[in-house]
Amino acid sequence: MTEVKGRTAFITGGANGIGLGIARSLARAGVRLALVDRDTEGLAHARGELQAITQVETYTLDVRDRESYAVTADAAEKALGPVSLLFNNAGVIVAEAAAKLNYELWDFSIGINLNGVINGVQTFLSRMIERGLGGHIVNTASGAGLVTGGSGVLYHTAKFAVVGMSEALRNELAPTGISVSVLCPGPVATHIIHRSMQGAPKGAVQLSEATEKRRAERREVLNQALQNGRSIDEVGAMVLQAVQADQLYIHTDRVVEEPLKVRTRALLEAMDALPG
Numbered sequence: 001m002t003e004v005k006g007r008t009a010f011i012t013g014g015a016n017g018i019g020l021g022i023a024r025s026l027a028r029a030g031v032r033l034a035l036v037d038r039d040t041e042g043l044a045h046a047r048g049e050l051q052a053i054t055q056v057e058t059y060t061l062d063v064r065d066r067e068s069y070a071v072t073a074d075a076a077e078k079a080l081g082p083v084s085l086l087f088n089n090a091g092v093i094v095a096e097a098a099a100k101l102n103y104e105l106w107d108f109s110i111g112i113n114l115n116g117v118i119n120g121v122q123t124f125l126s127r128m129i130e131r132g133l134g135g136h137i138v139n140t141a142s143g144a145g146l147v148t149g150g151s152g153v154l155y156h157t158a159k160f161a162v163v164g165m166s167e168a169l170r171n172e173l174a175p176t177g178i179s180v181s182v183l184c185p186g187p188v189a190t191h192i193i194h195r196s197m198q199g200a201p202k203g204a205v206q207l208s209e210a211t212e213k214r215r216a217e218r219r220e221v222l223n224q225a226l227q228n229g230r231s232i233d234e235v236g237a238m239v240l241q242a243v244q245a246d247q248l249y250i251h252t253d254r255v256v257e258e259p260l261k262v263r264t265r266a267l268l269e270a271m272d273a274l275p276g
Contacts, residue, residue: 015042021232063116
């Protein structure tokens with residue numbers, strides 16, 4: 001079991017959504033918080049809410065920027081002490097059709113959803129190992145990192161990679177006292193779709209007015225579906241419990257259970273078909 005009280009946590013995407021839910025749970029558990037996000041206004045609100053409970057520092061950061069990431073990490077540890085709880089949570093959803101993709105969209109989505117996780121691990125892991133204080137890393141993937149569906153090839157590509165990365169890290173880091181979990185949420189009541197569209201490259205996809213209207217309507221349907229999911233505070237509590245219990249996989253619901261069974265059966269049946 002990982003004892004979290006008195007530790008320092010670094011949470012990307014910490015101003016809103018799941019990141020804020022995690023921050024709230026950790027604050028109540030006695031953890032000092034470094035919250036980072038591109039949303040400066042959201043960070044101010046989060047700090048105002050949480051500073052009455054624990055020590056909080058906030059930093060505006062794009063997780064794709066490696067140099068700024070290192071500077072921010074130094075500042076956070078100077079203010080709050082060594083980071084031993086790392087939550088690579090920042091993410092975006094751009095569910096664009098494969099035929100409409102371009103390098104701008106690939107770079108935007110992979111840059112945040114996968115490279116942002118890599119940058120977090122690369123920035124903090126050596127520090128955590130050298131200090132010998134143990135710790136825990138939680139990487140936010142998705143149910144879309146376990147099965148494919150309607151989330152778009154961009155999102156599935158990054159989230160499958162985050163799941164594999166987390167599994168491999170957990171095995172390799174076991175002797176160091178640093179554990180790893182991967183969060184695979186289903187629907188959660190956030191506004192990630194709207195925020196993702198605000199941050200996406202402008203004009204990266206040229207569409208007719210009618211097509212853009214249909215895409216906007218679909219985004220709204222997806223957003224409404226998310227609002228019927230778990231609350232961010234429920235997810236935050238699940239993440240804290242999983243860290244304390246040292247779980248590898250953190251699920252928020254059973255939405256992908258049946259598709260995951262189908263995928264697993266297909267993989268095993270393909271092996272059964274081998275000769276000999």
